[in-house]
Amino acid sequence: MxxxxxxxxxxxxxxxxxxxxxxxxxxxxxxxxxxxxxxxHPPKILETRVVFESRKLKVIEQDLEFSNGYRETWEYVELKSKGGVQVMPLKSDGKVVMVREYRGAAQRYVLRFPTGSLEGEESPEQAALRELREETGYTARRLHLLKEQRSSSTYFRGVFSIYLALDLEFVGCRRDLGECDMEVLELPLEEVFGMALRLEIESPQTVYSILMLHHYQQQRKSFL
Amino acid sequence: MxxxxxxxxxxxxxxxxxxxxxxxxxxxxxxxxxxxxxxxHPPKILETRVVFESRKLKVIEQDLEFSNGYRETWEYVELKSKGGVQVMPLKSDGKVVMVREYRGAAQRYVLRFPTGSLEGEESPEQAALRELREETGYTARRLHLLKEQRSSSTYFRGVFSIYLALDLEFVGCRRDLGECDMEVLELPLEEVFGMALRLEIESPQTVYSILMLHHYQQQRKSFL
Known part of the structure; x- marks a missing residue:
């Protein structure tokens, strides 16, 4: 005991x-x-205020009342775009397509899946196909929503749709100008899964997505 | 080919x-x-400006020049605290101590490890022991730094020290008033690792940390 x-x-x-x-x-x-x-007992939200707004971000202050009567003001950051997408392109030969890209907040290059924000009026599916094309040069004939993830970070709120892209065809690249140093890598899923378990991939979100992809492949081999 | x-x-x-x-x-x-x-070719940082500052956060604008000459302004958010800590308490019986806590940005309860920001002049080690005590009621006689993680999120910058806490002793709880609904769980590491692989834990950072703990236990059984 x-x-x-x-x-x-x-x-x-x-x-x-x-x-x-x-x-x-x-x-x-x-x-x-x-x-x-x-x-x-989730806290009651008493008031929500936008205290800063820029091109891409909003800073929000929220007055909360906890179940014991204690009140506190929390801050968090929200993306102004309607959501983000991440695409995990899986080729018929079992290889996943990943990119290595410079990330300003991390101040270094990270290995990750094609990722981006919804632009204008596009749907998450359209954004997923656009980011896939822009960053890797591939299009996909099948797109499965694996998960809608709400941020669990302490200070960041956003909805993030994670897609599996299948039936890929290489049609050439079309990139944002800030993505000129991005590199495309094709790696066997089993190798990527091993890299995640051995901590050779540093981004927690990328590691999580690799586990998700591996889990789904284990669960339903048929989706290939 | x-x-x-x-x-x-x-x-x-x-x-x-x-x-x-x-x-x-x-x-x-x-x-x-x-x-x-x-x-x-990492981009050159031309200028960095603080465009918003609140109690806990700073919003930063950064002018970048990519290797192709293209210039772009990026935004990111930085925590004002000197850093964050996460503590993974591992008991001698192989159980890990976790908490279930409400997170404002996620607007729900998440299963995670004791986590917090450095307060005042305290060192990361002191913050780790304080958070461990506040959130779980345990103290640790041994603390190992497993990783210093720089955020790889697109819009968030922070240094996050991840500790393994060993030789635990239960001394009673001492919590922030906003943490009244936090729950403490003790779960076998193997079970938690299985939960991560089966996607039963939603927070990417928590999943990553579980893999790290499991990896270290596999690599050096001796540290127990």
Whole structure:
């Protein structure tokens, strides 16, 4: 029996430095048993304000009230585009097409899948095909939405549609001018999966997507 | 032989909608051969400006010049804290300690490792021990830096130190008031690794960290 079982509760020391006189609070430190339903209490959103807006980003402030009555203001960043797409192109020979590209925020080159934001009125599918064409020179006759991912990062909100692209045809490249140093690599999926497990790929999102692709290939070999 | 071999080059259609008269540009779409060194040309940073600053965030604009002479302004967001920490607490019985917490940017609860920002003048190690104590009630007698991760996200920059915490002792919880609904879970590492491979954990950063922990355990059983 661990010390922090379901039933044990702990008094919490006051963390506020505003000198508030708060009631004693108790936390459930339990490990949910199999099949047990979690009781969760999302905070109430009291107010949402846009405090900065630029060409691509919005900074948002949000006043929250937690289930214990505690109020806090959180900040996060939202992309102004309607969403982002990531495309995982899988060739019939089992190779995945990836790109190596300079990323400003990371200040280095990263290995990743073709990725971009929705432009104008285009749908996520149209954006996926456009980014695939621009970055790798391939088009795809089949596109499957594998996942719609909402950011789980602490400070970033966005909807990100992840596609599997099949039945590829190489038609030539059409790139943004800021992508001139991007390189296209074709690698066997099993090799890429091994690279992910051996931590040879640094981007958490890319690693996650590789696991997703591998998982789907394991689950339904038929989609090839 | 793939169509997009090392030697084939493609003329690129003009992507600018500003009507600029640009020279024809050529891209290398090569797949690097084994052992071949990549020739990469990071863009020159011409100017960096802070365009917004709040309690926790800065929005930065950066003028870049790519190796083909093309200039572009990029935006990204930087945390004002000196860095973030993530702690992976591994108990001697092979269980990892995780938390389930509400994240404002995701607008839902996520399963993750104790995580936070450096406060005041504290070192990453001090922040790691503080977050571990606050969020799980554990202290650790051994702390190993597994990785210093620079964000590879397109729009977010930050340094994130990832620690392995060993020789744990439960001493009781001490939490921020906004963390009242956080739940502590203790799960066998092998089970957590399986959850990651089966895509039962949604946060890419958490999945990446689980792979890292599993990889290290495979590589050096001795560290337990």
């Amino acid at each position: 661990e010390k922090n079982t379901k039933l044990e509760k702990f008094s919490v020391e006051k963390q506020t430095d505003r000198g508030e006189n708060l009631p004693d609070l108790y936390w459930n430190l339990g490990i949910p048993q199999k099949g047990e339903k979690l009781v969760i | 793939e169509k997009n071999t090392k030697l084939e080059k493609f003329s690129v259609e003009k992507q600018t909608d500003r009507g600029e008269n640009l020279p024809d540009l050529y891209w290398n779409l090569g797949i690097p051969q084994k052992g071949e060194k990549l020739v990469i």
